Amino acid sequence: MSGTDAPMTPAAAAAAAPDSAAAPAAAAAPAAGGDRLETAAEHATAGRLLVAAGRALVAAGLSPGSSGNVSVRVGDRLLMTGTGTQLGDLALDDLSVLDLAGAHLGGPAPSKEVALHLAMYAKDSSHTAVVHVHSPSAVALSCLEPWSAHSAVPPLTPYSLMRVGQVPLLPFVAPGDPAMGALVSESPLPFRAALLSNHGAVVSGEDLDRAVQSTIELEEACRIALLTQGAARRLIAPEQVRAITDAWGMPWTGPADEGGASSGVGAAGSAAGADSAAAGAGAAGAGGSGPLPGEDAAN
Ligand SMILES: [Zn+2]
Secondary structure (H helix, E strand, O other): OOOOOOOOOHHHHHOOOOOOOOHHHHHOOOOOOOOOOOOOOHHEEEHHHHHHHHHHHHHHOOOOOOOOOEEEEEEEEEEEEOOOOOOHHHOOHHHHEEEEOEEEEEEOEOOHHHOOOOOOOOHHHOOEEEEEEOHHHHHHOOOOOOOOOOOOOOOOOOHHHHHHOOOOOOOOOOOOOOOHHHHHHOOOOOOOOOEEEEEEEEEEEEHHHHHHHHHHHHHHHHHHHHHOOOOOOOOOHHHHHHHHHHHOOOOOOHHHHOOOOHHHHHHHHOOOOOOOOHHHHHHHHHHHHOOOOOOHHHH
């Protein structure tokens, strides 16, 4: 058998995992009020996926120290990594059980980022997994002025466009501050991934595997953005960005390719960049008011 240290997608790990009788505490929690009683087997499966997701994120280098937290929704319950747990060394009984309002139903105390996770689920009811990481490149990019008001990550390669689309930069609040949830829920922008200023990234997905893979892709996109920062970089043309995100069903509301009049969303939080190369990009993304010199001349 492959070693447990090998990178493994959650799906693969679930398939490989022995059927354990030890269901997470979720299984014991009564599904009060729900018209769908979750079975112990469903919770056990979700728990194993979550444990595997933690290992996959660590294997990909996205969880320095004990940082990061992951949750998965099973019906009207959330399984979430407990506070202080290490993503690479999770056990089923490290998982907290919550309802969709955030009430703690069982297991250890949940991660302090409950509000962030709940807000991501509320933003898209079809999503059943949320990943929050302090991965190095995402953190670094979250410390820079955003490329535009609708996305901190410029369209440099297709892959993050296919996986997550636009990635807005949300304002800074202290880690664990419930206000982080409000930043997500009150953002006028559609997104399935965001950078949290001076902090990290949050990503949701239809299932845990997609959320993990998207998080890995986002980290790579952030790394590429950093590597090319300050250079005369060529962005993917707006019409191609639109075609890719449409084809993959990813959000992209970039005003730069939709005319200046549509830039109300973008104008709000624009940070015309502090660094010289990004300054033009920030202005173009936010204002959409015609070609600018430099990398955004593609418009
Ligand atoms: Zn954090």
